[in-house]
Every structure is written in C-alpha cells, then in structure tokens.
Amino acid sequence: MIQIKILIENTVFQPDVCAEHGLAIYLKTRDHTLLFDAGQTEGFLRNSSVFGTPLEEIEKIIISHGHYDHCGGLLPLLEKNTRAEVYCKEEALIPKFSDTYQEKRQINLPLIHAYKKHPSRFCFVKENHELFPGVWIISHIIQKTKFENDDAKLYCLSENQFIKDPFDDEIFLLIEDDNQLHLITGCSHRGIINMIHTATMLFPGKSIKSVTGGFHLRNKDEQRIQLVAKYLNESQIEQINVCHCTGIEEYLVIKKIFRGKTSYLSTGMLVKL
Known part of the structure; x- marks a missing residue:
C-alpha cells in the first residue's frame, strides 16, 4: 500500500494549516518514506507539525522541476x-x-540557493533511475503530443539567450505496488498524456492504476482540457487525484468525463493507493 499526504497545495479546507501556490507531497511506500517537491515556502514544514508528519524520517527528496513553487521550502527542510x-x-x-x-x-x-549551501546532498538524475526496488524516477519523457508543452511565458537561458523552456529538467515518479504502477507528477509541464505514454512504453506489461499530482491545465483552452480528459477516460487508469496547477474548474471537466474515481487533493488530505 502507498500513502500520500498533501503537506501543502493551493487550497485548504481545514483549520490551523496554510495553503499556497505550491506543492509538497509526503509519500510512504511499504518500506520507504519520500518527499515529492518542497512547496513555495516553508509553510509545509509548519503544516507537518500540525499533521504530526515526521519530516526527519524522509529518506529521499525528489524535486520534479526547478520552479520556485516546488522547491521554495527545500533549504529549511535540509x-x-x-x-x-x-x-x-x-x-x-x-x-x-x-x-x-x-x-x-x-x-x-530557491533551488540554486539550496544547492550552493548543500551541494553534497544533491544527486543529479541523468537517466531513468530506480531509487528503491519498485520506485522509479523517470527523467526522459517521450513527446507523444506537442500541444501540451505550450507555456509561452516560461523561459530559460541558453548560451545567454532567452529561449522557450523545453522543461528538460522535469521528472516524475513511478511506484510499483502489487504489480501495478502509480504515477506521481508535480506540474506535468511536458504533458500528462506524455508522462502516461512514457510509463506505458517503459513498462508494457504493467497497468497504471493511479495518477496523482498537478496536470497544468488551469486557464488552458477548453479543447486541450477535453483532449486530456478523453485520453484519461480511454486509458486503463482507475484513479485520478489532481491538485495544484490542475485548476478546480478544469478538474470538474475531468471528473465529468473520466469514468473512474477522481478526487481533488487539497492541503492535509490523505490518500491510500
């Protein structure tokens, strides 16, 4: 069994904890404890005290990509x-x-500052990497679709020139449990369809039971949202858990079309997969 605790996310519906535009997910597998992303601020550390979540037990920290809302609390966590x-x-x-x-x-x-202060604690992923038995970091995302990576206002520097960010830094997590896969993503800048397609190509004999995380659909055009929702509905995925950059209204479109179980994970929610 896999347990997912949302330490911080854009929304909150319970007292004494905070929300922010960011994401931090506490993961427990049968044998290991991980943190997937580290929020925009140290708010998730304060929330963890309220939840009674032992951050000292975290063995590995995975940062899905370099944006501030996924690594802003990394330095205080370290x-x-x-x-x-x-x-x-x-x-x-x-x-x-x-x-x-x-x-x-x-x-x-924030990620650059954390690296400069604690360089020896960083492990750079160059290839798909098995973190623990059955726990994979996927670093190469196959581009099945082109319409999903369309962030015209996001850039990176290349040879001192601003270019559209190709999100070569983006990674996602695959966890195998009972011969099924669970996909964990931060923002899906390279596309949630592309991530699911990559997982099926890498593990052709295994089904993806659940997908959890940000789908980067907020404020996207209706056609794109419909295409993603229909793709999910036509897949063999049983459970969709969205949060963060997916968007509430966009989630409702998915919920209406997807034939399986759906949920929006706000700050403090616990899901058992």
Whole structure:
C-alpha cells in the first residue's frame, strides 16, 4: 500500500494549516518514506507539525522541476532533515524565468540557493533511475503530443539567450505496488498524456492504476482540457487525484468525463493507493 499526504497545495479546507501556490507531497511506500517537491515556502514544514508528519524520517527528496513553487521550502527542510538526499536533474539549475507579470523574473533561485549551501546532498538524475526496488524516477519523457508543452511565458537561458523552456529538467515518479504502477507528477509541464505514454512504453506489461499530482491545465483552452480528459477516460487508469496547477474548474471537466474515481487533493488530505 502507498500513502500520500498533501503537506501543502493551493487550497485548504481545514483549520490551523496554510495553503499556497505550491506543492509538497509526503509519500510512504511499504518500506520507504519520500518527499515529492518542497512547496513555495516553508509553510509545509509548519503544516507537518500540525499533521504530526515526521519530516526527519524522509529518506529521499525528489524535486520534479526547478520552479520556485516546488522547491521554495527545500533549504529549511535540509536544515531540519540532515540526512535526506535531493534528487533532481541538473538542468533544473539552469536559470529559468517567467514574464507572467510583464517582466522576466527568475523563478528557480530557491533551488540554486539550496544547492550552493548543500551541494553534497544533491544527486543529479541523468537517466531513468530506480531509487528503491519498485520506485522509479523517470527523467526522459517521450513527446507523444506537442500541444501540451505550450507555456509561452516560461523561459530559460541558453548560451545567454532567452529561449522557450523545453522543461528538460522535469521528472516524475513511478511506484510499483502489487504489480501495478502509480504515477506521481508535480506540474506535468511536458504533458500528462506524455508522462502516461512514457510509463506505458517503459513498462508494457504493467497497468497504471493511479495518477496523482498537478496536470497544468488551469486557464488552458477548453479543447486541450477535453483532449486530456478523453485520453484519461480511454486509458486503463482507475484513479485520478489532481491538485495544484490542475485548476478546480478544469478538474470538474475531468471528473465529468473520466469514468473512474477522481478526487481533488487539497492541503492535509490523505490518500491510500
């Protein structure tokens, strides 16, 4: 059995804890404890105290990509938990920018600061990597579709030039349990369809039971949302758990079309897969 606890997310419906535009997921497999992403701030550390979540027991930290809302609380976490290693792609440290607010601002500084202070605790993923038996970090996402990676306002530096961010730093997690796969994603910038397709190509004999995380559909056009929802519905996936950048209204479209179990995971929710 796999347990997922949302330490912080964009929404909250219970007292004494905070929400923010960010994501931090506490994962327990049968034998191991992981953190997937580290929020925008140290808010998830405060929330974990309320939840009684022992962050000191985390063995590995996975950063899905370099954006501030997934690594902003990493440095204070590394001060609290002095043993966990950080897994990400080295491309996450390439300067990344957004011009959402009419000017380009760098959005991966928290990860750079954490790396500069604790370089020995970083493990850069170059290939798909089995973190523990049955727990995989997937670093190469096959591009089945082109319409999913269309963030015109997100950039990175390449040879001192701003280019559209290809999100070469993005990774996702696959956990095998009872001969089925569970996919965990942060933002799905490279596309949730592409991630699911990659997983099926890598493990052709295994079915994906659940997909959990941000689908990056908020404020996207209706056609794209419909295409994603229909793809999910036509798959063999049994359970969809969305949060963060998926969007509430966009989630409702998926919920209406997807024939399986769906849920929106807000801060503090616990899911057993």
